[in-house]
Amino acid sequence: MAAPAPPLLTMSGITKVFPGVRALDGVDLDVRAGEVHCLLGQNGAGKSTLIKVLAGVHQPDGGDILWQGAPTALKSPVAAMRIGVATIYQELDLVSHLSVTENVFLGHEPTTRGWLRRRTARTATADLLRRLGHPEIPPGRIVGTLSAAGQQIVSMARALSHDVKLIVMDEPSAALDPDEVDNLFRIVRDLTAQGVAVIYISHRLEEIRRIGDRVTVLKDGRAVARGLPARTTPTSEIVSLMTGRNVEYVFPDRPPTQPSADHPPVLRVEGLARRGEFAPLDLEVRAGEIVGLAGLVGSGRSEVLETVFGARRPTAGRVWVDGRPLRTGSTRAAVAAGIGLAPEERKSQALLMRESVTNNVSVSSLRRFSRAGWMDHGAERRATREVVRRLSLHPDNPDVPIRTLSGGNQQKAVLARWLLRECRVLLLDEPTRGVDIGARAELYAVIRDLADSGVAVVLVSSDIPEVLGLADRVLVLREGHVVHTAPGRDLTEHDVLDLVVASGAQDRSGKETE
């Protein structure tokens, strides 16, 4: 083989520490001009943080970056853009009420002495759109009215409107149809033919095989494999590299007997679907059971949970709680029927940050502590104190402001809210997010206790070992479909990753029949 071109980008020993977590722990990465370098790794492996360092959003705490051989400090997103690095994020950062042209040239509009040269911008945008294979998108169209695929094209046009040498794409195919993915690959090939390098983040191995040149696998903030050939490295090897963590998990024991099949399920879901998010899904959870939904980005796990809770309206399917049909699309109906949700974003979706622990815990049970609207503060505090003690919340004084509690204890307060309400079904969305590794064991014990006391628990987590260790039964989701169901103890992380990462074409055709 001829001597490879010197790397365009070399990142060595990149370290980034956030309070409580070492997101990057000495990552090495090198990217050559004109190559498609794929980045693979589970949630939390450090992919997002790494590309944010490259984009100048985060400053690394250690390590060096060499650009075209010269040491570079990327102090800000503008600095990264100036050297020719463009990033297309998963959550597209477009301004939805502005037009395509305005978005493409946002921040670097062509001007003459301060006056906008609108025709120049419009022509240039039309040109870019044509190159990207979408001449039908009018440059004047408001971005918010475009489809996800269209918006992604706009994002790419914006990247290409600069003099770009390296484009980073974060899960670009997540929202695309198969033919749009083909167009995406055509664009990538065009770019690489011109010498532009592409960092392509995806967990879809079949895509990596098609478009990638080399693969780097991240795990726990480290690059466990660098520059593996994308087409020839065996799947099992890649999956093994992604699997396994440094963290010690401590899971409580599962109860010796599982609830028998003659006990009616507390929660029953039949054919629940949301077009574009997840395919028809059936689920049954009995009292005392923990059912886990495992999967990676785009699998639809959180969407399923939110739909059961009524925060999203399903396009098909029905839900029963304790045998009674539940009115879908209404969180009030869900709460009244006995379902509780611990949302993914604790601070913005669950907690009243200015209030005390008591007020946070009792907010779903106000009727219980009031007569004709009049609050019985004494009963409220007594009941809250009791629940706080049962969950070993620290500090156990419920009058303190909730913002003074640690992440783990705040999460316990959310669980306490539903325990106080004596809910029948508890939906947990990423319950250990933002919780100290050390405090997670306690949360697991609390969740198990809740289940043992008769609550039906549905658990969603991007941490696969967590789901496998805690859940009695696991549903593995991929692209909105359930691809496998098994008892938690019968699955390994490797099995799940294999299903989620490596399953190929058959899932796609399944999706098309919807």
Add this chain to the structure above:
Amino acid sequence: MLSSPPARAVGKTDARKPSGTVATLWERADKRVLALVLVLGILVAVGGYTEPDTFLRVNNLRNILTQSSIVGVVAVGMTLVIIGGGIDLSVGAIVALSSVWATTVATQEYGFWGILVTGLLVAVGCGLINGLLIAYEGLVPFIATLAMLASARGMAVWISDGKTQRVTVENAAVTDLGLPDARVLGIPPLVMIFAGIAILGWLVLNRTSFGRRTVAVGGNPEAARLAGIDVRRQRLYLYVISGLCCGIAAFMLTVFTGSGQNTNGNLYELDAIAAAIIGGTLLSGGRGTIVGSVLGVLVFTTITNIFSLNNLQSDVQQIAKGAIIVAAVVIQNRTSRTAAET
């Protein structure tokens, strides 16, 4: 039953805070309210110093209280609305419409109760419209209440034909309540009403589940929704309450002035919002006290009184009010920023 918590190593105990009733009272006290009491004290001192013969007379102080009472009632309703995450710009206009409708020739034929009930119904009706548009139709509160401001004020002009509508001799019972020596339990009736509404407002906010829901909806509407609270209905009720307070204030104004005029309630929204803000209510919702708003109203009314006793122009008063509002909000921003950083 939940198993007993796993045995944990005993961690270090919190350093014991100084104990004692005074210390705990100081800890628990709302510093903003104390600051306002201090400001009020300073103002009284200034008033007494600049115009010793007039300011500290019982008559004058009673005037201050009576003038505070009318805006004060509106401020109570406004405080609840703001705590719930909204804003009501139409309060002044609702007061005008309510007092005008209540004092038309036709209404006056129904006597004391006709005047009172009509005024309340009109005001509650306006609040209901505001609430429905904002809570169920999804209109931004600023816009919806701005529209109500214009419409209600316009309607008041139209109904009254631009004229002052005097309370007739037959309905002297209404104006009797406003006589200088009128007393209910030793207190002027208007001040009594204000005190009653303020106490009621305090009780609702601090002692009822309604108050809790209000704070939740204003503090984090998404969390409130996911916790099972009917956010829309809560918002509707708050605007109805604001309307009701305007109706009561309109009646008080009719009592005080003996007439209904379409210019009534001019700039009440500014006064009510300003009083709430300097009283510690956050415009973004989720925090506020009735006591703070009451003190806020008293502070503004006292300032107005001192200014007029000292023969200062009313425009200077407005400038002073503006300056105080800015100062209060800046202080509020600074203190809430440090609180958020913990």
